[in-house]
Amino acid sequence: MIFFxxxxxxxxRHKFRSVLAVIGIVIGVMAITALGILGNSVRxxxxxxxxxxxxxxxxxxxxxxxxxxxxxxxxxxxxDVAIPINSMVDKVVLNGESELVMIYxxxxxxxxxxxxxxxxxxxxxxxxxxxxxxxxxxxxxxxxGERATIKSQxxxxxxxxxxxxxxFDINPDNAIIVSDKMFSSLYNSSGYNLVVVKVGxxxxxxxxxxxxxxxLNKKEKVVMVMELKQIVEGIKEFFNILSMxxxxxxxxxxxxxxxxxxxxxxxxxxxxxxxxxxxxxIGTSKSGILRMFLFESLILGTIGGVIGAIFGFGVGFLVxxxxxxEASYLFAPSSIFYVFxxxxxxxxxxxxxxxxxxxxxxxLKPIEALRYE
Amino acid sequence: xxxxxxVEVTKVYELPRGSIKALDNVTAGIEAGEFISIxxxxxxxxxxxxxxxxxxxxxxxxxxxxxxxxxxxxxxxxLTKLRRDKIGFVFQQFNLIPTLTxxxxxxxxxxxxxxxxxxxxxxxxxxxxxxxxxxxENKPNELSGGEQQRVAIARALANDPDIILADEPTGNLDSKxxxxxxxxxxxxxxxxxxxxxxxxDPLVAGYTSRTFRLxxxxxxxxGV
Ligand SMILES: Nc1ncnc2c1ncn2[C@@H]1O[C@H](COP(=O)(O)OP(=O)(O)OP(=O)(O)O)[C@@H](O)[C@H]1O
Ligand SMILES: [Mg+2]
Numbered sequence: 001m002i003f004f005x006x007x008x009x010x011x012x013r014h015k016f017r018s019v020l021a022v023i024g025i026v027i028g029v030m031a032i033t034a035l036g037i038l039g040n041s042v043r044x045x046x047x048x049x050x051x052x053x054x055x056x057x058x059x060x061x062x063x064x065x066x067x068x069x070x071x072x073x074x075x076x077x078x079x080d081v082a083i084p085i086n087s088m089v090d091k092v093v094l095n096g097e098s099e100l101v102m103i104y105x106x107x108x109x110x111x112x113x114x115x116x117x118x119x120x121x122x123x124x125x126x127x128x129x130x131x132x133x134x135x136x137x138x139x140x141x142x143x144x145g146e147r148a149t150i151k152s153q154x155x156x157x158x159x160x161x162x163x164x165x166x167x168f169d170i171n172p173d174n175a176i177i178v179s180d181k182m183f184s185s186l187y188n189s190s191g192y193n194l195v196v197v198k199v200g201x202x203x204x205x206x207x208x209x210x211x212x213x214x215x216l217n218k219k220e221k222v223v224m225v226m227e228l229k230q231i232v233e234g235i236k237e238f239f240n241i242l243s244m245x246x247x248x249x250x251x252x253x254x255x256x257x258x259x260x261x262x263x264x265x266x267x268x269x270x271x272x273x274x275x276x277x278x279x280x281x282i283g284t285s286k287s288g289i290l291r292m293f294l295f296e297s298l299i300l301g302t303i304g305g306v307i308g309a310i311f312g313f314g315v316g317f318l319v320x321x322x323x324x325x326e327a328s329y330l331f332a333p334s335s336i337f338y339v340f341x342x343x344x345x346x347x348x349x350x351x352x353x354x355x356x357x358x359x360x361x362x363x364l365k366p367i368e369a370l371r372y373e
Numbered sequence: 374x375x376x377x378x379x380v381e382v383t384k385v386y387e388l389p390r391g392s393i394k395a396l397d398n399v400t401a402g403i404e405a406g407e408f409i410s411i412x413x414x415x416x417x418x419x420x421x422x423x424x425x426x427x428x429x430x431x432x433x434x435x436x437x438x439x440x441x442x443x444x445x446x447x448x449x450x451x452l453t454k455l456r457r458d459k460i461g462f463v464f465q466q467f468n469l470i471p472t473l474t475x476x477x478x479x480x481x482x483x484x485x486x487x488x489x490x491x492x493x494x495x496x497x498x499x500x501x502x503x504x505x506x507x508x509x510e511n512k513p514n515e516l517s518g519g520e521q522q523r524v525a526i527a528r529a530l531a532n533d534p535d536i537i538l539a540d541e542p543t544g545n546l547d548s549k550x551x552x553x554x555x556x557x558x559x560x561x562x563x564x565x566x567x568x569x570x571x572x573x574d575p576l577v578a579g580y581t582s583r584t585f586r587l588x589x590x591x592x593x594x595x596g597v
Pocket of ligand 1: 386387388393394395413414415416417418419420421422
C-alpha cells in the first residue's frame with residue numbers, strides 16, 4: 001500500500017516530532033490502562049473479600065438492645081433457616097497473649113449452616129468448647145486441642161474455621177465462636193444481636209425481607225432488615241463507577257495527547273503543502289492524500305497505544321503487587337480488557353485528531369498547493 | 374489530430390483588490406507531436422495557460438479539450454485520472470517527492486495507475502533519460518539539479534502520456550545542463566510526444582517548432 005509507505009517515511013522524516021507525539025499517546029494510554037486495571041483489581045479484591053451470599057437477609061435490632069425472643073419466633077416463621085447470633089467483644093488469652101476478640105454465640109447446630117471448617121470439628125450440642133477463625137488461628141498459632149481463656153472459662157479449641165472474608169452478618173475470621181449455652185454462661189443476654197435468615201430461592205429474598213418488616217415493625221420500628229443482595233450490588237456498582245472515574249482521569253491525558261497530534265499533523269500539512277500539490281498534479285486523488293495522513297495518525301496511535309498498554313500493564317502489575325499484594329487480579333479477563341480499552345482509546349484519539357488535518361490536506365487545490373513556497 | 378484545443382478560454386482571478394484577467398479569450402489548438410514553446414513577459418499568463426491545459430485549473434469561461442475529451446465539468450477525481458494518464462508534468466523546481474528515491478519517483482505514477490512491472494519499467498525509464506542505475510537509489514536531495522530534472526522527465530513519461538507540460542524546466546539550471554535537458558525533451562518529442570514548454574530563454578524556444586507569445590493574457594503572435 002503506497003500511501004502507508006508514504007506515511008511511514010514521512011513520520012521517519014521528522015523522528016523527533018513523531019516520537020514526541022507518540023510519547024503523548026503512550027502516557028495517555030498508560031494512564032487509562034493502569035488506572036483501569038487498578039480499579040478493576042480493587043473491585044475484584046473487594047468482591048472476593050465480601051462474603052457474597054446473595055440469599056441472606058440479616059435482621060438487626062433498631063432502637064433496642066437486641067432482637068427479642070418473641071420477635072425471633074416471628075422471624076423463624078418467615079423462612080426455613082433463621083440463625084440467631086449473639087456477639088460480645090472481650091479480653092481473651094490465646095497462647096499466653098491477651099487480646100480483645102469478638103466472641104459469637106450460636107446454637108451449635110447452626111454453625112455449619114453459616115460457616116465452613118478448615119480443621120477439627122464443629123461444636124456439639126451444648127458444647128463448652130469453641131471454634132476459632134482462620135486469621136486468629138494464624139496470628140496466634142493456635143491448633144486444635146489448645147485452650148483459650150475467656151474470663152474464668154477455658155474452652156478447648158475443637159475446630160478452626162475456613163477463611164471467609166468480611167461479611168455483613170458476622171466476621172468470623174478474627175473471632176471465636178462458642179455455643180449459645182457457653183455464651184449465656186459468660187454473659188447475661190436476653191434476645192439476640194442479630195438474626196441471619198437464609199432464603200431458599202434468591203428471587204424470594206425481597207419477599208422475605210418485606211414479610212419480616214411487616215410482622216415485626218407493625219407498631220414501631222424495632223428491627224432493621226438488610227438484604228445482602230442489594231448491598232453487594234451497590235458495592236459492585238460503586239467499584240464500576242470508581243473504574244470509570246479512573247479511566248476518565250486517564251482520558252484527560254489522552255485528550256492532551258490528541259491535541260498534540262492534531263498540532264503535529266497540522267504542522268506537517270502546512271509544511272508539505274507544495275509536496276501535496278505535486279502529488280495531486282501527477283495524479284494522486286484526494287482520497288490518496290487523505291489516506292496518507294490518516295495512516296500517519298494511525299501509525300502514531302498504534303505505536304503509542306501498544307507501548308502505552310504495555311507500560312500501563314506494568315504499572316498495574318506494580319500497583320497490584322505492592323498495594324493489593326496479589327498479582328492474580330492482573331490476569332483476570334476483566335483486567336486484560338483494560339489493556340485493549342487503552343489501545344483502542346490511543347488509536348481512536350490519534351485517528352480522530354488526524355481526521356481534520358487529513359481532510360484539510362486532501363482538500364488543497366493542486367495549483368494553489370503548487371504555488372506555495 | 375489536435376491533442377489540445379482551447380476555445381475562447383478566459384481565466385479571471387478574483388482578488389480583494391479587484392479581478393485579474395490572467396487569460397483573455399484565448400483560442401488555440403495544438404497538434405499531436407508538436408513541440409511548442411510559450412513565451413511572454415512575467416505575469417502574462419503563461420503558467421495559467423499551461424495549468425489549464427494540464428487540468429490543474431479550470432477556465433472561468435470557454436472550452437478545453439484534451440485529446441477530444443471535453444474537460445469542462447469533469448469531477449475532481451476524473452481530472453486527477455486525466456492528469457495521471459494523459460499528461461506529464463515537468464517543473465522548474467523539479468518537484469520530486471523527497472521521501473522517495475529516484476527510481477521510486479519514477480515508479481509512483483505507475484503504481485497510482487496500477488501498471489504491472491513498474492519496478493522494471495522504472496529502471497528502463499531511468500536509463501532512457503541517461504542516468505546511471507546506481508543513482509536510482511538516491512533520494513532527490515542526493516542528486517544534482519540536472520539529474521533531478523532527468524528523473525522528473527522520466528516520471529512525466531512513466532504512464533506514457535500524450536502531452537508533456539514543462540514550466541520553465543531549465544529555469545534553475547546552468548546553460549550546459551539546460552542544453553542537455555532540452556536535447557532530452559527534443560528526443561522525447563521525436564519519439565512522438567507532444568511537448569509544451571514555458572520559457573523566458575530564446576535558446577530554449579529555439580528547440581521548439583512553434584512559439585506562442587502571450588501578452589496580458591492574450592496570444593499575441595504565433596511564430597514558427
Ligand atoms: N492563483 C492566483 N490567484 C490570483 N492571481 C493569480 C493566480 N495565479 C496567477 N495569478 C495572476 O494571474 C496573472 C498571470 O499569472 P501567471 O502565473 O500565469 O503568469 P506567468 O506568465 O506564468 O508569469 P511568470 O513568467 O512570472 O511565471 C498574474 O497577474 C498573476 O498575478
Ligand atoms: Mg509562470
